[in-house]
Amino acid sequence: MAVAPLGSGRYAVATEHGAYLVDVPEHRCTCPDHAFRGERCKHLRRVAIEITEGAVPPPSHVAAGCAVCSTTTFVHRDAPRPHLCDRHALSRGDLATDRETGATVLVVGVSPRRADEVRIESHDCTVAEYETNRSYPGDDPVVTAVFPAGAEFDDGTTPDSLRLYSFPVSRLRRLDTGNE
Ligand SMILES: [Zn+2]
Ligand SMILES: [Zn+2]
Structure with a gap:
């Protein structure tokens, strides 16, 4: 059957x-x-x-494709978009590694809007167009994150912990899972 x-x-x-x-x-x-x-x-x-x-x-659930890898995942029918599989799921409060810099960031939110829709005002471009994001899919959902208080950049300076940064979701890797 x-x-x-x-x-x-x-x-x-x-x-x-x-x-x-x-x-x-x-x-x-x-x-x-x-x-x-x-x-x-x-x-x-x-x-x-x-x-x-x-x-x-x-x-109570429906099958949906992960917004990053299209893997079928079961989500509650009222679950907000984007739908992300267990490997790619990020939620508020998660610590994640930035694949480009190796920095640890704290996830503040996952937006249903795409990287090629969200603008970075300070650079007059979209998240997808931003230089270090160009190798990630333009239709990635955008994740907003902050640098945890006390974090340091490689040059020894401490970033402004209140500034929000926007990333295409596949640029971030959740720290606890070690996924690729
Ligand atoms: Zn029957
Ligand atoms: Zn996925």
Whole structure:
């Protein structure tokens, strides 16, 4: 049996005898077993198993492509964009490494806006056009971050910890995961 999520808690279950529609919140299936005998049919059971195994999203979640790598990830249907997979997820308060400078930054926010839409006023260009960002995708969501208080640049100066910097999300690597 092949299970495909349709959204809103509904799933298509394809079998060699035909395809059926399973509605998990309503606890219904369109197969004859369920319709005529009111049984908890094998299609409902199959969907429950696949949800438990993580093969299909639970009723409250939808499948979405990660904004960085397009990997399918299950997100709550009300989750704000951008959708990011576990590897690329960054959220407020995360420490991350800037791949260009090796500096550690503290994430303040993840914006749904793209690097080629957000302007850096002080340089009169977009985040995507900024010199050290040009090798990152223009459609990356923009992450705002600050340098943690007390951080030092290589030259020994201490950056202004209140200044917000904007990065394409794939330029930052979350510190705890060691992802590439
Ligand atoms: Zn059924
Ligand atoms: Zn990803």
